[in-house]
Amino acid sequence: MRLSLAGRAFHYKAGQAALLGSDERVERVPYSIASTPEETTAGGYLEFLIKLEPEGWGPHLRGLRRGSLVTVEGPFGSFVFPPRPRERQFLFVAGGTGIAPLRSMIVHALQQGPQGKLHLLYSARTPVDFAYLAELRQHARAGRLELALHTTREIPQRWRGERGRITQDQLARLVEDPATLCFVCGPAAMVDEVPRMLMHLGIAAGRIRIEEW
Numbered sequence: 001m002r003l004s005l006a007g008r009a010f011h012y013k014a015g016q017a018a019l020l021g022s023d024e025r026v027e028r029v030p031y032s033i034a035s036t037p038e039e040t041t042a043g044g045y046l047e048f049l050i051k052l053e054p055e056g057w058g059p060h061l062r063g064l065r066r067g068s069l070v071t072v073e074g075p076f077g078s079f080v081f082p083p084r085p086r087e088r089q090f091l092f093v094a095g096g097t098g099i100a101p102l103r104s105m106i107v108h109a110l111q112q113g114p115q116g117k118l119h120l121l122y123s124a125r126t127p128v129d130f131a132y133l134a135e136l137r138q139h140a141r142a143g144r145l146e147l148a149l150h151t152t153r154e155i156p157q158r159w160r161g162e163r164g165r166i167t168q169d170q171l172a173r174l175v176e177d178p179a180t181l182c183f184v185c186g187p188a189a190m191v192d193e194v195p196r197m198l199m200h201l202g203i204a205a206g207r208i209r210i211e212e213w
């Protein structure tokens with residue numbers, strides 16, 4: 001979902017979040033910002049990745065349609081890509097809509113110029129649930145990103161990516177240096193398990209960042 005800022009400025013860091021809600025309702029719900037600061041400055045919009053429930057938008061966005069007014073509060077959060085990282089190896093681990101802040105970080109890092117080597121392990125329930133897949137594959141083909149895809153349910157026979165839950169062995173293939181800076185965002189179980197596996201691989205706890213609101 002893209003929200004036009006109508007010429008207003010909105011300053012944030014790659015990876016931060018904002019509270020969203022219909023202009024006609026009181027409730028606000030936090031969402032990670034999927035666009036980059038550079039895209040917002042150039043295009044005048046914010047982009048969010050929002051999961052639709054069977055009944056559609058949640059109550060905080062009920063009745064939303066093209067042209068609707070949406071209240072945006074923020075930004076907030078310390079889950080961000082550092083402005084001048086010392087590390088030269090970066091690992092992003094995303095599950096489901098957890099790709100949103102990581103997409104912002106990855107594209108921001110690429111737009112800023114050479115930061116080092118970027119790795120992304122992206123897990124989704126089925127092959128059709130990957131967001132931004134065409135863009136991510138384009139970066140991978142150009143050699144700007146090492147991409148590993150992982151599905152957990154309803155896996156077709158022709159699927160060539162990884163299957164089932166993320167394992168330490170799969171992470172090990174993407175960790176080339178114990179000085180790797182890691183970012184993890186996704187379902188609670190994944191955010192609980194992946195940091196422990198990374199520490200078993202020699203990554204210091206201080207180099208493992210998770211999204212916490």
